[in-house]
Amino acid sequence: MINIRYALIASVAALAFSSITTAQTSGATAPAASGAPATIATELAEGEVRKVDKDSKKLTLKHGPLKNLDMPAMTMVFQVKEEAMLDKVQAGDKVRFQAEKIDGRFTVTRLEAAR
Numbered sequence: 001m002i003n004i005r006y007a008l009i010a011s012v013a014a015l016a017f018s019s020i021t022t023a024q025t026s027g028a029t030a031p032a033a034s035g036a037p038a039t040i041a042t043e044l045a046e047g048e049v050r051k052v053d054k055d056s057k058k059l060t061l062k063h064g065p066l067k068n069l070d071m072p073a074m075t076m077v078f079q080v081k082e083e084a085m086l087d088k089v090q091a092g093d094k095v096r097f098q099a100e101k102i103d104g105r106f107t108v109t110r111l112e113a114a115r
Helices: 002-025 085-086
Strands: 045-053 058-063 074-078 093-101 105-113
Touching: 045 074, 058 093, 058 105, 074 085, 085 105
Parallel strands: 074 105
Antiparallel strands: 045 058, 045 093, 058 074, 093 105
């Protein structure tokens, strides 16, 4: 009788463990809390160009919250991934952009004119 109980407990534990590991390795992504797909990394932030520094390859932006970097709205200086981005904008332009932390530096990786 005791052996049957141990076998039953071991079976239940094995099934529970199997369900957990299957859920973790299935590759499925959970939706964000709002019910929207988890696309934080690809969302573009709104901003305004304050300064273009071609010599230093930097861009000063007044921006809204950057969700992927967990950063509130502020004005700050960014590196640019591609120097050609600096030729497309000037102070006062409204832009949409994506920034990432690359090698410890906040870097604009995508930049487009706001519509």
